[in-house]
Amino acid sequence: MTKDLNLKNGSLTEISPEKGTLGETLRKQGVSRRSFMKFCATTASMMALPPAMIPSIAKALENARRPSVIWLSFQECTGCTESLTRAHTSTVESLIFDSISLDYHHTLQAAAGHGAELAREVAMEENYGNYLLVVDGSIPLDNPGYSTIAGISNLDMLNEAAKGAAAIIAVGTCATYGGIPHANPNPTGAVSVKDIIKDKPIINVPGCPPIPVVITGVLAHFLTFGSLPELDHIGRPKAFYGQSIHDRCYRRPFYDKGQFAETFDDEGAKKGWCLFKLGCKGPTTYNACATTKWNNGTSFPIESGHPCIGCSEPDFWDGGGFYKALSMPTDNLTQTLKYAAAGAVAAGVTVGVMNRSKKNTSNKIHVKTTLEDLEK
Amino acid sequence: MTEIELLSWARGPGLQIATIVFVAGVVIRILEILLLGRKANLAEAKGSEMSNGLRTIVTRTIPDKTTFKRSSVTIVSGYVFHIAMFIPLFFFAPHILFFKDVIGVSWPSLPGAVVDAFAVISIIAMIAVLINRLTNRVMRYLTNFEDLLVWLLTFLPLITGYFAFHRIGLTAPSLLAIHLLSVEVLLIVFPFTKLMHTFTLFLARWYNGAISGYRGVAS
Amino acid sequence: MTATIEKGINALKRQVDSSVAAFFSSCVHCGLCAEACLFYTETGDPERTPINKTEPLRRIWKSEYTLMGRVGKMFGLTKKVDDAMLAEWQELVYDSCTLCGRCSMVCPVGNDIALMIRKTREGMAAAGQAPEGLIAATGRSVTIGSPMGVKWPALRAQIRHVEEDTGLKIPVDVPDVDYMLLLSSMEIMNFPEFIEAVAKIFDKAGVTWTISSEAFEATNSGIQIGVSDIAAELVQRIVDVADKLRVKTVISPECGHAYMAIRWDGPNLVGKPFNFKVRHILEVLDDLRQQGHLKLTGKDSQKLTYHDPCQISRRGGVIDEPRNLINMFADNFVEMPDGGKMNWCCGAGGGVSANERADEIRIKVFERKKAQLDEVKPDGIISACSNCRIHLEDGLEEYNMDIPLFSLTETIAEHLADD
Structure with missing residues (x-):
């Protein structure tokens, strides 16, 4: 160990492979050089980096010392963790996850109770200023008692953990934008990490849940460059959230041709036509599902015949019904239309009566015009 | 406000407000016209008011030959703009879904490329309409603030729709939200401007045809 | 001397009905009406665009009968109609419009613009903004019985001449006949041949007819100046006599607006259907x-064309009849x-010829008729309106064109077969 890991200045490549580095761990676990390089190449392409960067990624990852990661789970359903741990068990992506020093994650860690909390406190202290903070779940602000861990409110724990973090990765739509707890009427006053923490770099990795390879990809970027990847206007890495589902959807040609499934079991659905009419939110959803896919690259929701619900977008739960086409009004306009028309008929008749009485008055005050009246 | 929130607002409350103003405004305006009433014609008729009125609603669509020669730019640009605008408005699949949701009726859509082509034609024609309005001696004389405002508010849904369709400049939710908001503004000003001609031209043509037809002239 | 702007505004308020409201609501300022109007095409002056002539009426409609106008009026945002405004519009409403109705035929949204200009005149006249010439003609119509000041003795003298020339008896004040013939002052003074022609034709056809010594004048200055009350008074004189003589049909002579006045406006002006028919x-x-x-008998091989008088053809519905008749004698x-129905106006109707101030523009816009005639190059022009005829003669002379003009009725009389 010649140098301390400095996640912030991008000098990781100077560190030689040593005990505790990622390269060492990978070799110990029998991952071949070939498959490691393949992972690096995949990572580079996913992040839209030039091929010339692959060796740098490899070198950086090999030499990266396992950084301390503290994972806090607030108002969440553990779906993000499920997604991450289950989907890619035997791949390099999961190994990378094995290869960080996950010092606190109350679902995955062996320790419990005071021991678990102690692990967090120790990790925070030992790696102060350097650890990565990963958060899933939203934070309730209405009443701190709505969600606590070891008697500590989510808000307090986040504030405390954020202080010593090099950066924060908000995982899942709850942590990034409030998610389902934030959905109307938001009974707990749930907010996102970004709503609370203003002075730390935050990477938003939304999705309900996010794609595992996206989480590891972000992590790889962070380990390679020691900096945040390029983010879009709502804090998402552009490499993964740069294009809409719609633009990369393999069913797009059907949309362009105007061929739509009208129901889930009609001829169009069987032929794999576009699901726009069934409420697909692909056109307004930015995520990598259509390219990286899920379950080890097997498929993604649209490929399985279900419209995109837009889970990686803020307020996706409140964006009208999942099965209501994007171009449809979210509320019942027909009803509005009827009431408005009925009210207007009454108003219109009133106006009409006023007009007529005005005209009648002008007829009444009219005095028959004679020759005398033609000149001033 | 995030862009998705903006889009949700545009699809929800924004659309509600716009629809209420539009529907109520149009109904009030039409009643305001019809309830003024018109005296029955006491002269002996030479033709039918009703059938001639109905016929003029249709025939007035075709310009008189001499008038066409004298005002071909105005007539061609006007027709191209109107027809090309109706194609995306009524035959773009997402728009049909909108109508289906509101009025419960739907019809077949046209492929995206066709809709796109007509949108481009309509945009070009609208620019021609504006140039004509500003250069034609008569139109320039008649043009007032409302004419220019109405042009702009009609142009905006077209151009924002085009941008949303091609995702130019902003993200899809923003583009969609802007497109919807531009439509909502159009709907709100609709009943109180010359945009009302969309509905009242049927009344006007009917009256014209009825007045002439009563005297035995096909107008 | 009691015309006031208030009366003018009140008159305009009375003119707005559902058709006017639909028309104004539909105007998109496309300007097509200008290209249908000879007062624009021959002057190139955009102020003379037909729809612009209706501006006084439009302002009243907008501020009195629309939701936005009512609201706007509360905040003083509506455009006002006042003496200065009407004075400015006087030349547009009276001098630059013959109520020919060509604009009403081309308006793509279907506005009957001529009708609206006619209605605008009601407000103008009540506000004291009618041209002097028209006021004078209207005065003569009411007090003397004819806009040109023609009295019964003058007509009686013409009838005597006709009787001497033809040897036919012209029936006067005969009750229970088929037809009662009306005449325009112009026919009495300038074209007495018309009376002769009718006498010959009716004699051959064997129909019963009469001329009334009490109500012979067909023209109606009231509808030209835009005062319905006066127009109604003039119509009522005819109605009274026709009822008294129990005639079946009243004949409107070769005069455009006279036909409009008695045939189409008449019953509406007096407020009840006639007991007799009215025919041109x-x-x-x-x-x-x-x-x-x-x-x-006999066919005319000259190249003849027909000038449709606006109020008889486009506004009156008598379009096929003249053609059927012309084809009887024209090869x-x-x-x-x-x-x-799309014929261009001669430029003198709708009170323009009675308004000396409009003399210059009346001759100017004749260029449109000249252009039409230049295309046809006829040997003769047939028409069926004395006012058109006089103005056509003026115009042809002004532009050094030597084309003879014929009355259709007179031409038919000349071709009558001798059994």
Whole structure:
């Protein structure tokens, strides 16, 4: 160990492979050089980096010392963790996850109770200023008692953990934008990490849940460059959230041709036509599902015949019904239309009566015009 | 406000407000016209008011030959703009879904490329309409603030729709939200401007045809 | 001397009905009406665009009868109609419009602009903004009985001449006849041949008819100046006599607006349907033709064209009749370009010829008729309106064109077969 890991200045490549580095761990676990390089190449392409960067990624990852990661789970359903741990068990992506020093994650860690909390406190202290903070779940602000861990409110724990973090990765739509707890009427006053923490770099990795390879990809970027990847206007890495589902959807040609499934079991659905009419939110959803896919690259929701619900977008739960086409009004306009028309008929008749009485008055005050009246 | 929130607002409350103003405004305006009433014609008729009125609603669509020669730019640009605008408005699949949701009726859509082509034609024609309005001696004389405002508010849904369709400049939710908001503004000003001609031209043509037809002239 | 702006505004308020409201609501300022109006095409002056002439009425409609106008009025945002405004519009409403109605035929949204200009005149007249010439003519109509000041003795003298020339008895004040013939002052003074022609034709056809010594004047200055009350008074004189004589049909002579006044406006002005029919002389002649009571001889091989008087053709509905009649004697009949219901106005109708101030523009806009005639190059022009005829003669002289003008009725009389 010649140098301390400095996640912030991008000098990781100077560190030689040593005990505790990622390269060492990978070799110990029998991952071949070939498959490691393949992972690096995949990572580079996913992040839209030039091929010339692959060796740098490899070198950086090999030499990266396992950084301390503290994972806090607030108002969440553990779906993000499920997604991450289950989907890619035997791949390099999961190994990378094995290869960080996950010092606190109350679902995955062996320790419990005071021991678990102690692990967090120790990790925070030992790696102060350097650890990565990963958060899933939203934070309730209405009443701190709505969600606590070891008697500590989510808000307090986040504030405390954020202080010593090099950066924060908000995982899942709850942590990034409030998610389902934030959905109307938001009974707990749930907010996102970004709503609370203003002075730390935050990477938003939304999705309900996010794609595992996206989480590891972000992590790889962070380990390679020691900096945040390029983010879009709502804090998402552009490499993964740069294009809409719609633009990369393999069913797009059907949309362009105007061929739509009208129901889930009609001829169009069987032929794999576009699901726009069934409420697909692909056109307004930015995520990598259509390219990286899920379950080890097997498929993604649209490929399985279900419209995109837009889970990686803020307020996706409140964006009208999942099965209501994007171009449809979210509320019942027909009803509005009827009431408005009925009210207007009454108003219109009133106006009409006023007009007529005005005209009648002008007829009444009219005095028959004679020759005398033609000149001033 | 995030862009998705903006889009949700545009699809929800924004659309509600716009629809209420539009529907109520149009109904009030039409009643305001019809309830003024018109005296029955006491002269002996030479033709039918009703059938001639109905016929003029249709025939007035075709310009008189001499008038066409004298005002071909105005007539061609006007027709191209109107027809090309109706194609995306009524035959773009997402728009049909909108109508289906509101009025419960739907019809077949046209492929995206066709809709796109007509949108481009309509945009070009609208620019021609504006140039004509500003250069034609008569139109320039008649043009007032409302004419220019109405042009702009009609142009905006077209151009924002085009941008949303091609995702130019902003993200899809923003583009969609802007497109919807531009439509909502159009709907709100609709009943109180010359945009009302969309509905009242049927009344006007009917009256014209009825007045002439009563005297035995096909107008 | 009691015309006031208040009366003018009140008159405009009375003119707004559902058709006017639909028309104004539909105007998109496309300017097509200008290209249909000879007062624009021959001057190139955009102020003379037909729809612009209705501005006083539009302002009243907008501020009094629309939701936005009512609201706007509360905040003083509506454009006002006042003496200065009306004075400015006077020349547009009276001097630059013959109420020919060509604009009403081309408006793509279907506005009957001519009708609206006619209605605008009601407000102008009540506000004391009618031209002097028209006021004077209207005065003569009411007090003397004819806009040109023609009295019964003058007509009686003409009748005597006709009787001497033809040897036919002209029936006067005969009750229970089929037809009562009305005449325009112009026919009495300038074209007494018309009376002669009708006498000959009716004699051959064997129909019963009469002229009334009490109500012979067909023209109606009231509808030209835009005062319905006066127009109604003039119509009522005819109605009273026709009822008294129990005639079946009243004949409107070769005069455009006279036909409009008695045939289409008449019952509406007096407020009740007539007990008799009203027909234009051409309709009567065409009926006689159909019944076989009109037999002509000899064919005219000259190139003849027909000038449709606006109020008789486009605004009156008598379009096929003159053509049926012309084809009886003409071998070489040629339609003018835009002939029929789209014919261009001569430029003198709607009170323009009674308004000396409009003399210059009246001759100017004749260039449109000249252009039509230049295309056809006819040997003769047939028409059925004395006012058109006088103005056509003026125009032809002004532009050094030597084309003879014929009255259709007179021409038919000349071709009458001698049994």
